[in-house]
Amino acid sequence: MMREIKIEAETTKLAIEKGLEKLGLTREQVEVEIIQEEKKGVFGIGSKNACVVIREKIWGEPQKEQKEVRKNIEITNDAFKPSGNIIEDVKKVMKEIFMRSKIDFKILEEVYDEKANSVYINFQSKDAGLLLYDGAKGLLSLQQIISVIINKDPNKKIVVRIDTEEFWNKTENRIKRDVEHAIDFINRTRRPYRMKPMPSTFRKIVHDIVHKNYPSYTTYSQGHGRFRRIVIRYHKSDDSQNENSDKSQNQPQENNNESSAENVQPQ
Incomplete structure (x- = not known):
């Protein structure tokens, strides 16, 4: 209650x-x-x-329809046999998942980047709202499941990105704005800035933006589970917490003197 x-x-x-x-x-x-x-x-x-x-906040109570989507996107690795064509393999897995979920969809764009070894699939569906509900948990789950199935070979990591309704473009632009706000805060106060808790996919976007556009700043992750967030700080600030990242095992404790961003909320 x-x-x-x-x-x-x-x-x-x-x-x-x-x-x-x-x-x-x-x-x-x-x-x-x-x-x-x-x-x-x-x-x-x-x-x-x-x-x-x-x-x-009430956690883990998405709409009934989304529960059905998650329940139906269950495909075992044994049921998938790679064809050698990465894009076709991703599309095949998508079709199987959507068929089981009774969701009609149409692929609008498919891109394979050989250099990055990544696949981008953009689709359209009247049921896209189910996947984008509650912070796009359905879409992220779909993407993760496809990635796990496609990446049977641990030596050949394929990056999979599934998109609809310009979700990723909107999300990245929103995160960029929040990083800009964070950098402005740090410049004015010289204090670290704590982002809102977010999934690992979004945290990676923050890491990449700061690393690429703000070389004088560093990022590390803090917290556990759904409360895991990114802290941005000026690289000359202090302490060894800068060494912590998403891959670290020992996480720093929360600091009550740090500002918290509450506006990174993908739709």
Whole structure:
């Protein structure tokens, strides 16, 4: 059952902190609705407290239709036999998954990059919303399953990207904007910046953007499971936490003095 609390305090930040303390939850585990910002007034006249509503997030309850999609995209490795044509193999697996899920689709674009050993498939479907629901968990699951099946040979890693409704273009542009915001924050404060928790696919995009466009900055991952996030910091900041990455085994602890981005939310 979802828990909810309404809190008033002198500032919005203080109201959120009080609410989290009463619920016994972290900032990542709740949604915050600001009912009223604080107002200082003049000489104490007309001042108003901030008011917020804090709701516990409900995890793992997607729409019934999406549950059926996930249930049906189950293909064993034994059922797939590579043909030698990578694009055709990816399309074959996609067709099998969609057939089992009773989803009609049409492939709009198919690209194989031999240098990067990657496959890009863009498709159209009236049921695309099911795959894009709840942060595109269905689309990411589809992509992961296809990747696992295609990559039977551990010595020949093929990068698979499945796209619909310009999802990846929109997502990358959104993440770029949030990285720009993070860099601006770091430049002004010289403090590290914590991104919102996100899947490993999105974290890789952040790592790549910072590495390519901002060589004076470094990234590392922090947290576990669905709360795993990326921290961006100026490379001369401090400490050995810079050595941590998605591949590290020992993760740094959360730092309450770091800012948290809440706007990386792929649709």
